Amino acid sequence: MKYSAEGYEAIIQKYNLNVIPNWHRSFIWKESQTHHKQKSNDYIKEIFPAKYKPGKSIGEQLEFAFKYDGINLSILSQIFSVIDTNDLIEYIKSKRTGKYARRIWFLYEFLTGKKLPIDDLKQGNYIDLLEVDQYYTLSKGTSVKRQRVRNNLLGTKAFCPIVRKTETLKNMENEDLAQVCKELIVNYPPEILRKALAYLYTKETKSSFFIEHEEPNNTRTERFVALLQEAQEDDFCQKERLIELQNRIVDKRFADKDYRKNQNYVGETLLHGREKIHYISPKPKELEELMEGLILCHHRMIEGNVNPIIHASVIAYGFVFLHPFEDGNGRIHRFLIHNILAIRGFTPRGIMFPVSAVMLKKSLSYDQSLEAFSSKLIPLIDYTLDEDGIMKVSSDTAHWYRYMDLTQQSEALYSFVKETIENELPNELLFLSAYNKTKEAMKEIIDMPDRMIDLFIRFTLQNHGKLSKKKRYKYFDKLTDQEIEKLQKVLIDQNLHHFHTK
Known part of the structure; x- marks a missing residue:
């Protein structure tokens, strides 16, 4: 199969750009009448039939990229640093009221800090810079009169991440x-x-x-x-x-x-x-x-x-x-x-x-x-x-x-x-609730200090529900065997062992 790269991929290859690869890469297969996607761990490769092929100009390739590859500010910043702006200006002027041309125009000036020799738009509806169903955006963007777009990017030129709505x-x-x-x-x-x-x-x-x-x-x-x-x-x-x-x-x-x-x-x-x-x-x-x-x-x-x-x-x-x-x-x-x-x-x-x-x-x-x-x-x-x-x-x-x-x-x-x-x-809350009930039930058997109760619970759980003889005589020698048995039974009844082993 012979594919031709389009959109970002075509521009990256043409200018030999050093980029973090985009999440989506587009190709044209002239002999196909349908298009399909191939997913990998890192990106989606989409194959389009010949009728989708864009023109060769930088503007037409960027328009294709915006439609199918999404908006990638990192790649765009590098593209705008190497292209002939005359070609871009010609494209924008030919479609100056089109939504893709306006977005490309705005982003060129936003990312480069340079103003293109194009007159401000005087009429037309405002459009969102990022499509709100495709990206996470500000709820109300800033209206930019020049291109009549609403800048709803998360950040500014200094730091502006993108998050796609997958x-x-x-x-x-x-x-x-x-x-x-x-x-x-x-x-x-x-x-x-x-x-x-x-x-x-x-x-x-x-x-x-x-x-x-x-x-x-x-x-x-x-x-x-x-x-x-x-x-x-x-x-x-x-x-x-x-x-x-x-x-x-x-x-x-x-x-x-x-x-x-x-x-x-x-x-x-x-x-x-x-x-x-x-x-x-x-x-x-x-x-x-x-x-x-x-x-x-x-x-x-x-x-x-x-x-x-x-x-x-x-x-x-x-x-x-x-x-x-x-x-x-x-x-x-x-x-x-x-x-x-x-x-x-x-x-x-x-x-x-x-x-x-x-x-x-x-x-x-x-x-x-x-x-x-x-x-x-x-x-x-x-x-x-x-x-x-x-x-x-x-x-x-x-x-x-x-x-x-x-x-x-x-x-x-x-x-x-x-x-x-x-x-x-939920598991932590259930455990703490059960632990609290366990302590209250143990106090009904014998009114021990909280510290001793905590030790008893810890040592017993560590030994699979039964207090070891060593710990029993070292820390709880004042308790009777009958009291020890009752206290151990409380732990079993409250199912604390279940939480301890999770």
Whole structure:
């Protein structure tokens, strides 16, 4: 079969562009009368019959791309940097009231900062820049008179990710997870929810550290718990608060006073001192503008009432990919998920989602959500690494971080939140409710201090429902054998062993 590349693929080949591949690639098969799609892990390959073939001009190829390949700001920024603008101007003038010509015209000026020698449109209806049924957008875009478009992009030129409305995301939206959670917690008394919150803070803290193969001491745990308690009250997505956050999370010796000044990366040392690079962060000189863009994007999504989980995904994953600090980026990334879901009202007051616990359990899925961007980025960057592990990046890289497609990351976060609300959180609440009933029943047998009851439950569960002789005589020598038997029976009746072994 002989296919001809069209849309983005044709332009990329013509100009030999170095790009992160688009999620959709289009080809024409002249001998076919029908078209079909082939799906792989990374992209969709769509084969069109000859009647779909666009003209050869840059404008006609871009129009085809907008129709079938979607809007990819990262690729467009590179296309606009190399094409002959005269060809583009001729195309726009020939179709200046057409919706695709207007979008191409606007995006050229938005991405390049250059104004084309074309008169403003004087009449015609306004159109959305991004189709609202295909992309997550601001609820009310900014009207731009020049092209008569509504700019409903999530961000600005400095930082503007794209999230496509895939069937997966649409289906998850329809489940209304926030309402599911609200209906769940009304079944539990305030006392159980209060205890659950204290427990979940600690569990979330340890899970966030364990993801990075670290075990926090009591001091670091308490610091992170204190931050999670503040996550429901304050907006941390501003420069001063992010720096404060980093300072409170890491060892004082590694606290940053500003965004990093060094080129950092994520890697691992292999045999013979070789380094395997997993991720390369933006250049330090690009960080200030990128981070300003991320923070502005955050505020635009609040004002534009963007879906809270999409909002949290864009900012949290955007943050970790920008990697603005020398240390603590991963924990801040996961903290921002809590912070945004809370301030957007998705998380009910007085409760917290143990999302990191789910990420830890589903570590492969979590790693894949990070690698969906990083694995495509690494082959495109020219860098050197000296014997001291100091990296120098020689290629231009900002556009890759500025215009990320965060669709896969949003799907991943939605799945983690769904698992948290449907399984992780209910199981924790059921356990704590059963634990509370168990303690009350045990106190009816013998009025022991809470600490002793907690020890009895822990030791008994650890030994499969029966207190060991060693623990029995070391900690509970004042109890009779009959009391021990009754206390053990309470644990069985309340089915605590079921929760302990899950």
